[in-house]
Amino acid sequence: MKRVLAVTAFTFRELIRSRLLFVWLISVIVLCGLDFLLSILSFGSTLQIFMDLGLAGMEISGLLVLLLGLAVTYTTEMDQKAIFLHLAKPLTRGEYLLGRILGFFLVNCLVVLGMGLVIVGLVVFLGGGTVPVLFYECVVFILLEMFVLTTLGLTYQMIATSMVGVVLYTFFTVFLGQCIGEVQWLLNQQLSHWVKVLLRVVYYILPNLEAFNLKDRLYDPNLVLGWAQWQDILLYAFSYSFVVFLIGWINLEKREFR
Amino acid sequence: MERTAVVTDSPCAIQIRGLSKTYKTGFWFTPKVTHALKTVQLDVYENQAFGLMGLNGAGKTTLIKLVLGLLRPTAGSVAVLGGNISQRGVRQRIGYLPELPYFSKQHTGRELLGYFGSLHGLAGSALQHRVDEILDLVRMRSAAGLKVSGYSKGMLQRIGIGQALIGKPRLLICDEPMSGLDPVGYKEMRDIFIDLKKAGTTLFLNTHILDEVERVCDRVGILHEGVLKEVVPISKILESSVPVDYWIDVDGAEAAKLSGMPFQETVRNNGGVQVSGLVLAETLALLTARKAQVKGVRPLSSQVEAYFLKAIGAQAHLNRPIGGRRP
Structure with a gap:
């Protein structure tokens, strides 16, 4: 585990010191500004809109940093072959992959929680409002979503043969993962057997990002998250990530570095 | 060493x-x-x-x-x-x-x-x-x-x-x-x-x-x-006895004495001839007989290089002028 943590710290430092955080800072300013503007333009429930859009902004900035981080590190690790030095050390490929995932996730936590703090600060200190408990639960859901996407992104990085491939695969997985609800709806329609089989495969392979979307129900008075819901979402996030990690690990073990 | x-x-x-x-x-x-x-x-x-x-x-x-x-x-x-x-x-x-x-x-x-x-x-x-x-x-x-x-x-x-x-x-x-x-x-x-x-x-x-x-x-x-x-x-x-090429430095004014050398591989008018190590002694003797002023003799390749080139069958390399070492 010490070696995994060493890779995690290495990755974290690498990402933090790269220009990714400038991009994040700009995105925070732009998103918060846009958020503020839209909440002013909306009539009534200003803080509600502000928090709603703020949560969306957290998700977007987390995703942005993930995609940029994947692109930057692919160039260093794979194109410039820096990975050779890691893999020639007494470190298993699984440890390397896990360390990278955790390093990326830590940066994502920093990005999402950082923006969350900004939003809470603005709502409480400038707006004089209160932040519902569900807001914090939404943040945890976003972090879980980021964990799943980070595992997927890093797995793609181990499989893909180009930086563009990694970014595109991750981007489209996010896009399609948000459409799982539509796939579920299609499954209930009158369709041919083979189309349904295909849809079912897509349904089970893609991450169900809809499951992490709590922000749309931030002000749903009937929504109270119980232990059962928490258990479900945690189990789903970690089991899905674990399977993806295993696929990435197997691929990395088989991969040749010319 | x-x-x-x-x-x-x-x-x-x-x-x-x-x-x-x-x-x-x-x-x-x-x-x-x-x-x-x-x-x-x-x-x-x-x-x-x-x-x-x-x-x-x-x-x-x-x-x-x-x-x-x-x-x-x-x-x-x-x-x-x-x-x-x-x-x-x-x-x-x-x-x-x-x-x-x-x-x-x-x-x-x-x-x-x-x-x-x-x-x-x-x-x-x-x-x-x-x-x-x-x-x-x-x-x-x-x-x-x-x-x-x-x-x-x-x-x-x-x-x-x-x-x-x-x-x-x-x-x-x-x-x-x-x-x-x-x-x-x-x-x-x-x-x-x-x-x-x-x-x-x-x-x-x-x-x-x-x-x-x-x-x-x-x-x-x-x-x-x-x-x-x-x-x-x-x-x-x-x-090993793999021949190494040598460069024989001859006074530039006496370049004419280099013409018609039986073993030469490369001759420079400013004074010098490249020969294989196998014929180094004969060439030097000939130059002495012609009263050419030999300023120095230096190897153009190391023993390892000559051995390596021979091992990979690059005879052509043995005979080519070696730019980096040329005086």
Whole structure:
């Protein structure tokens, strides 16, 4: 585990010191500004809109940093072959992959929680409002979503043969993962057997990002998250990530570095 | 220079049996097969320095990657330090310096060495102590706090050798270790290798700098077009009778006396003739008979170079003027 943590710290430092955080800072300013503007333009429930859009902004900035981080590190690790030095050390490929995932996730936590703090600060200190408990639960859901996407992104990085491939695969997985609800709806329609089989495969392979979307129900008075819901979402996030990690690990073990 | 005797009953640090590697490229309908290595058999003995020589594209880097497990063999096997490279214990005792190592630019030299040390299981004050030792060894103490992005090619190479040595390896594998080094760095690196060899570290140097092979290595393997042509002790090469070319400097004013020389290969009007070592004595005698003023005689290639060129069947290379060495 010490070696995994060493890779995690290495990755974290690498990402933090790269220009990714400038991009994040700009995105925070732009998103918060846009958020503020839209909440002013909306009539009534200003803080509600502000928090709603703020949560969306957290998700977007987390995703942005993930995609940029994947692109930057692919160039260093794979194109410039820096990975050779890691893999020639007494470190298993699984440890390397896990360390990278955790390093990326830590940066994502920093990005999402950082923006969350900004939003809470603005709502409480400038707006004089209160932040519902569900807001914090939404943040945890976003972090879980980021964990799943980070595992997927890093797995793609181990499989893909180009930086563009990694970014595109991750981007489209996010896009399609948000459409799982539509796939579920299609499954209930009158369709041919083979189309349904295909849809079912897509349904089970893609991450169900809809499951992490709590922000749309931030002000749903009937929504109270119980232990059962928490258990479900945690189990789903970690089991899905674990399977993806295993696929990435197997691929990395088989991969040749010319 | 002190040379260890070649003891062939030493334990093997690397044992390669029937190793082949084929790369398949191209599309389904136009596949292209490249045989990078063809049934290589090789034993690298412990406490010795082994040099793998070959032209660009001979398969040297492929061989190293197969030894390190970065590539999988098409056929054959590799045993490293008596085990399999996939074992953590085996990799714990290996150091590897790739050709032109590339590091994450966001770290300082000290941080990089610390990181690679921690992968070897070092921690706390033991790690810091080892990092300091290595920084002193590769003469990077003063630049240790700078980010790698500001390092020159030579400094990167020094940090590269530093990370390879951080775990006190029993076997050090280097792919073109002299790349990017200035003459001072070149000498320092060579001294490091000689010290490591004295300390009992097995060296596997992949290089086409033949001078380095001659000064550091005990045994040499010659790889050409994926085939290991021969493995020979360096002492045998130095004692071999493979002819070396010589350049005979003659006073420019007496250039006319060089015309019609029976053994000449290249003549310069400003005074000089290139001849094979086989006919050096006869040529000098002839020049003396013509009363030409010989200013000096110098070898154009080393014994190792001549041996290497002969081994790969490059007779044409033996006869060509060697630009870099031409007076």
